[in-house]
Amino acid sequence: MWGFSSEMRVMAATSRKTTGTRAKSTSRSRGGAAKASPAIIEFDKEQELAAYRHMLLIRRFEEKAGQLYGMGLIGGFCHLYIGQEAVVVGMRMASKDGDQMITGYRDHGHMLAMDMDPKGVMAELTGRRGGYSKGKGGSMHMFSKEKQFYGGHGIVGAQVSLGTGLGFANRYRENGAVAMTFFGDGASNQGQVYESFNMAQLWKLPVIYVIENNKYGMGTSVERASATTDLSQRGASFGIPGEQVDGMDVRAVMAASEKALEHCRTGKGPYILEMITYRYRGHSMSDPAKYRSKDEVQKMRTEHDPIEQVRKRLLDNEWASEDDLKAIDKKVREIVAESAEFAQNDPEPDASELYTDILL
Amino acid sequence: MPIEILMPALSPTMEEGTLAKWVKKEGDSVTAGDVIAEIETDKATMEVEAVDEGTIGKILVAEGSENVKVNTPIAMLLGEDEDASALDSASASAPAPAPAAKEEASAPESSAGPEAAPVYAQPVAPAPDDAQDPDIPEGTAMKTSTVREALRDAMAEEMRRDGDVFLMGEEVAEYQGAYKISQGLLDEFGPKRVIDTPITEHGFTGLGVGAAMAGLRPIVEFMTFNFAMQAIDQIINSAAKTLYMSGGQMGAPIVFRGANGAAARVGAQHSQDYASWYAHVPGLKVVQPWSAADAKGLLKAAIRDPNPVVFLENEILYGQSFEIPDMDDFVLPIGKAKIERKGSDVTLVSWGIGMTYATKAADELASQGISAEVVNMRSIRPLDIDTVIASVKKTGRLVTVEEAYPMCSVSSEIGFQVQQLAFDWLDAPILRVTGKDVPMPYAANLEKLALPTVAEVIDAVKAVTYTD
Ligand SMILES: Cc1ncc(C[n+]2csc(CCOP(=O)(O)OP(=O)(O)O)c2C)c(N)n1
Numbered sequence A: 001m002w003g004f005s006s007e008m009r010v011m012a013a014t015s016r017k018t019t020g021t022r023a024k025s026t027s028r029s030r031g032g033a034a035k036a037s038p039a040i041i042e043f044d045k046e047q048e049l050a051a052y053r054h055m056l057l058i059r060r061f062e063e064k065a066g067q068l069y070g071m072g073l074i075g076g077f078c079h080l081y082i083g084q085e086a087v088v089v090g091m092r093m094a095s096k097d098g099d100q101m102i103t104g105y106r107d108h109g110h111m112l113a114m115d116m117d118p119k120g121v122m123a124e125l126t127g128r129r130g131g132y133s134k135g136k137g138g139s140m141h142m143f144s145k146e147k148q149f150y151g152g153h154g155i156v157g158a159q160v161s162l163g164t165g166l167g168f169a170n171r172y173r174e175n176g177a178v179a180m181t182f183f184g185d186g187a188s189n190q191g192q193v194y195e196s197f198n199m200a201q202l203w204k205l206p207v208i209y210v211i212e213n214n215k216y217g218m219g220t221s222v223e224r225a226s227a228t229t230d231l232s233q234r235g236a237s238f239g240i241p242g243e244q245v246d247g248m249d250v251r252a253v254m255a256a257s258e259k260a261l262e263h264c265r266t267g268k269g270p271y272i273l274e275m276i277t278y279r280y281r282g283h284s285m286s287d288p289a290k291y292r293s294k295d296e297v298q299k300m301r302t303e304h305d306p307i308e309q310v311r312k313r314l315l316d317n318e319w320a321s322e323d324d325l326k327a328i329d330k331k332v333r334e335i336v337a338e339s340a341e342f343a344q345n346d347p348e349p350d351a352s353e354l355y356t357d358i359l360l
Numbered sequence B: 001m002p003i004e005i006l007m008p009a010l011s012p013t014m015e016e017g018t019l020a021k022w023v024k025k026e027g028d029s030v031t032a033g034d035v036i037a038e039i040e041t042d043k044a045t046m047e048v049e050a051v052d053e054g055t056i057g058k059i060l061v062a063e064g065s066e067n068v069k070v071n072t073p074i075a076m077l078l079g080e081d082e083d084a085s086a087l088d089s090a091s092a093s094a095p096a097p098a099p100a101a102k103e104e105a106s107a108p109e110s111s112a113g114p115e116a117a118p119v120y121a122q123p124v125a126p127a128p129d130d131a132q133d134p135d136i137p138e139g140t141a142m143k144t145s146t147v148r149e150a151l152r153d154a155m156a157e158e159m160r161r162d163g164d165v166f167l168m169g170e171e172v173a174e175y176q177g178a179y180k181i182s183q184g185l186l187d188e189f190g191p192k193r194v195i196d197t198p199i200t201e202h203g204f205t206g207l208g209v210g211a212a213m214a215g216l217r218p219i220v221e222f223m224t225f226n227f228a229m230q231a232i233d234q235i236i237n238s239a240a241k242t243l244y245m246s247g248g249q250m251g252a253p254i255v256f257r258g259a260n261g262a263a264a265r266v267g268a269q270h271s272q273d274y275a276s277w278y279a280h281v282p283g284l285k286v287v288q289p290w291s292a293a294d295a296k297g298l299l300k301a302a303i304r305d306p307n308p309v310v311f312l313e314n315e316i317l318y319g320q321s322f323e324i325p326d327m328d329d330f331v332l333p334i335g336k337a338k339i340e341r342k343g344s345d346v347t348l349v350s351w352g353i354g355m356t357y358a359t360k361a362a363d364e365l366a367s368q369g370i371s372a373e374v375v376n377m378r379s380i381r382p383l384d385i386d387t388v389i390a391s392v393k394k395t396g397r398l399v400t401v402e403e404a405y406p407m408c409s410v411s412s413e414i415g416f417q418v419q420q421l422a423f424d425w426l427d428a429p430i431l432r433v434t435g436k437d438v439p440m441p442y443a444a445n446l447e448k449l450a451l452p453t454v455a456e457v458i459d460a461v462k463a464v465t466y467t468d
């Protein structure tokens, strides 16, 4: 396994000098008060390769999870992150060790991006004792305090207040860390989101609110659920700056994240990033996704796929050959296969675990 | 080896389905993510995507087949360097579908029979049996304190002791508390640690729980617990369940405190006792103090406790004075009841403001020659049923007293446990005196009728002791 922290430290030392920025707009055009969109950071070879590997790991992991679900090895609800990989990988490439992440139930990608062990994540999905929560949390409820991943929450919107609390703790301790708080377009209509926005700006808490706008909350499109659809401006009445970002382009995500992180770290309070993204699969495994056309999905896949974009740049720049990429793919598949293997063979939790971990 | 493509389960409950359509044919090459087939479940038609790369070598289940069991091989996928000949060797050894993991799961032995006693969540290390009020050293002076002062002193002492403890809530800082509980705290600890929040219960409760997950020790004050209803999701789903859902990695050391239960003449929306609501939930501790000593000793314990603690105060008790030991560090154990008065004819069990009725009734009964033992529960979860049982084994009779609604109340639970654990010692049915089963009325006379009375407690005792 490779880890983000180590890789990124090496890169940070080399990349910043060589990568210029280009003022190419990546956001959807919006009128009026919309903020200027961030420039794309041009990646160097190492960054492109890292982005490629990490996004591919998430993609292959999720495909495998889907397969294990199909075999009855994963139960209940299982929400896949396929299509949205660039969001979490770009954020993680910009963040530092010590920054926290918290999200909802579509959380597998976030955990892999936080360097959590794919074996432990997959084993939690199958409800085995080697899972991150000893099999007692499942797909939607997983945590790693060690890796600064605070879950994994099943109640839409709850993580937004909790993430604001992580930011509160950062400020209380003056530790310089930022709480990256992820939620969906659907969640962005919950009341506690606005209660949190208000307190975060009032107390200048270091929180980035990352709205992963994948255009649907279950079967309801943003247009059918939201009176205003530019979600980046949802903090406007609290004075929280926000911008829309092409969440399918990992470079745009990283550029926007760097800016937002800097804003938070310099004591200016919270920041909103609306990542325009797309989920290829249904809401959860049992959703046939009849509320959208096949063409819509196909168009995103063929024209905007976050992994294909990086792959193409790697080949065009001759930074990697087809064979090099095949080798990466092979390595990723090995990691995923190993995690699936572990998740199937690891025993279920001992019956005695039923009554543990309720109180300390 | 060719890879088998299995009939997938496409919902939490699917066991079989119809293979409606093959999108790919034999000989087609596929990459991961390609739709290969459509499957009809009882609810919907779903697409099946390839997980691996290769060529469809053979279709094993024809289009239109119904009742195809989950995990049946439906096609064979050939790898990069394989051709159709690889199929022959594979089909010979086609394995049986992998059994679903859940079939192997067996229920733990301990929870088997219906007659087994319920198991309630207890701390990992059981509280030592001798956990009593700490011995008050010989010669310790007692001092008079209101419940209000006791609560304030408890917070101040704990905030001096631990820099991670902070207080947040509406009007707690500059206004000194809506009920003046946090008097002087802003002066001593400053605005970083005594924080006025906007009126935003759901949000600031979630924020407090998040800060606790990050290791701080918040005290979240609700102006009254009626307003915590807006935040109950965060208390239960986030604070109480995270330790379990994280396999013990992280929980929320947090105290939720404030006025609970009926005040006076504030009507239905501001007059409710939530003890049984929170006591229902594993992962929470629930404390309901009566005296100033309870308030101080238990709040200090709650702040130090690594678990989420719901601390239910009562506005009417805030101004009442009690004797309290004048000690540097007076901490009471959570989960331990106190026998406030010894007696032999009947056991009166109560907690919080219910103790007011119980103690007055005991005085009155004494003058009539009936000796009542009065147990102050102090904590609701964990519930010190042992102390109740020991008393009932002595008296043979039990009356519980509380202000909450009767249905699914704490009394219901105590009554249930006592009949289960001390059936043979009971000489009469267990009775309970509770608030009436109505929203709290405003009119003075109706409000009186809706609350328990000392007379009702006395009547109940006479009924179980068969005296008149
Ligand atoms: C409070 C609450 N209401 C409803 C649900 C059921 N639910 C789960 S996910 C979801 C849709 C959320 O959509 P969105 O926020 O856009 O996130 P996405 O699934 O697209 O990542 C709903 C309604 C829930 N889990 N919690």
Ligand SMILES: [Mg+2]
Pocket: A184, A185, A186, A212, A213, A214, A215, A216, A217, A218
């Ligand atoms: Mg969505």
